[in-house]
Amino acid sequence: MNTRTAEAPGRVGDVRRRNLALVLGRLGPEAVATRADIAAATGLTKASVSSLVADLLETGLVEELGVTRAGERGRPGVGLSLSARRGALGAEVNVDYLAVGVVDLHGALRFHEIAERLNHGRPTQEVLAELAALTARATQAAGAEGIELLGGGLAVPGLVDPDRGRVLTAPNLGWRGASLGQALDALAPGAPYGVVLTNEANSAALAELWYGRGAELGDYLYISGEVGVGGGLVMGSELFAGPGGNAGEVGHMVVAPGGERCSCGGRGCLETVAGQDAILAAAGIPADAGESAAARIAALASALAAGDARALDAVGRAGGALAVAVVGAARLVDLSAAVLGGHFAALREWIEPALAAALDDLAPGLLAPGAIAFSDLGTTAALRGAAGAALRRALGAPHVLLP
Ligand SMILES: [Zn+2]
Structure with missing residues (x-):
């Protein structure tokens, strides 16, 4: 595991460590902040900022942009940004x-x-x-x-x-x-x-916040559709994992009492209705065909497009079960949105109307229009x-x- 980030002795004192991170926090991919901008934003002196920036340039995390611009006050400054070479x-x-x-x-x-x-x-x-x-x-x-x-x-x-x-x-x-x-x-x-x-x-869930649409959605539940169904709660722009790290495990919320046995040992979990294998089995697409998961999801999409009743029913039931979970989570912690990824995003065309209809039935007006988002990050999330x-x-x- 990572040992060097522990409090290893070095020449950099605690205050300077904090200030290095503080200055770094002002920089982004395109933010052409100058040393003067950073001094104004952090309350540090320009001399301190210059010295901190010199160290940050040495780490390679930061680079100077060739462009200069007129500072708000005084002389033009050299723009700084995070480096894409790290x-x-x-x-x-x-x-x-x-x-x-x-x-x-x-x-x-x-x-x-x-x-x-x-x-x-x-x-x-x-x-x-x-x-x-x-x-x-x-x-x-x-x-x-x-x-x-x-x-x-x-x-x-x-x-x-x-x-x-x-x-x-x-x-x-x-x-x-x-x-x-x-x-x-x-x-x-x-x-x-x-x-x-x-x-x-x-x-x-965090990838959606950092690299996707999460920042504009407020507090949201991310639901990941794979063989299992996973979840992550993002509240106040941070992951809420709870004291034991298990919060947001929406895949094992019971949505169908008396339903099928689940991999967790429980019964009727969201995963047993909306997990990839559960949907494919209910749609009559066998698991042992030697095909990849992506190919089986594509086969399911073809069946849905052709209006296959069994496939439509399986996805409709998954959408309804997702709505039960989303409503429960939203009521409990006052969520403003949900983001669906994995196979839910791949099956959006059919999942979305089923989910919307069920939400409208179970809890009309609870979530604003547009509060159900589908991830664009695919299998890279x-x-x-x-x-x-x-x-x-x-x-x-x-x-x-x-x-
Ligand atoms: Zn379970």
Whole structure:
């Protein structure tokens, strides 16, 4: 795990560490802030800002733009921005695929690779070894583009203990109490901020906030449709994970009492009606056809487009179950929106009307028109969020990069 961000002794004192992060927080991908702008915004002296910026330039997180502009007062200044030559690796293990990507400090996805794999029941270390081969390719591609990797993030569909690098339970992978240990850091060898372990749906929820439409939606529940159904609550522009880290697990909210058994051991969870396999089974599209999940979802979309009654009924029931969960969550914590990702986004054309009709029936007027959004991030959402977590770690502790 990441050791250098701990309180390692160094030449940078606590106040300077905070001020470095404070100055860095004023910069964005395009913000052509000058040293004078930053001094005015932070209350630091211009001399302090100049000295802090000199350190930040040395870390490589920040770059000077060639352009100058007239300052609001006084002389023109040199513009500063975050550097697109620094980035982080994002990786995801899901039930039916492995995925890796590289996200730079401007938020751009600079590399993406996805490999169809059936990971349920495979040993953790075997899956991570295969993933490491993918991340090595991503690292190489980043290097070829001149991007230095600061760290990485790994998203898995389960409950995690990020401090110990442990997957507590991931029922759809069949993993329980798995310590990832060295295999986690091996995904981004030598990266100064190490590799952070995250929950897939929480990462996707944050990716929507950082790189998608989340910022304009207010407080929202993100619902991720995969083989399982995951969720993440974003409130006050932060993830609300609750004291045990399990808040937002909407996939295991009971929406059908007396319904089917769930992978969690419970009964009638949202996942048993709206999970990918549940919808496909209800639609009469067999699971053992040897086809990829994407191909089966495409087959479902064709059946829906052709007006197949069984397929329409399956998706209609999923939309209705989603509405039950969204209404319950919205009533409980006063949400203003919900964002649907994964196969829900892929099936939007059919899910959306079913969901809207059920919301209108169950709780008319509870959510404003337009409050149900569909993610554009596709299968990259979780890995973008995992990489984003690593980037935020760097932006919060830039002193780690100083000698
Ligand atoms: Zn369940």
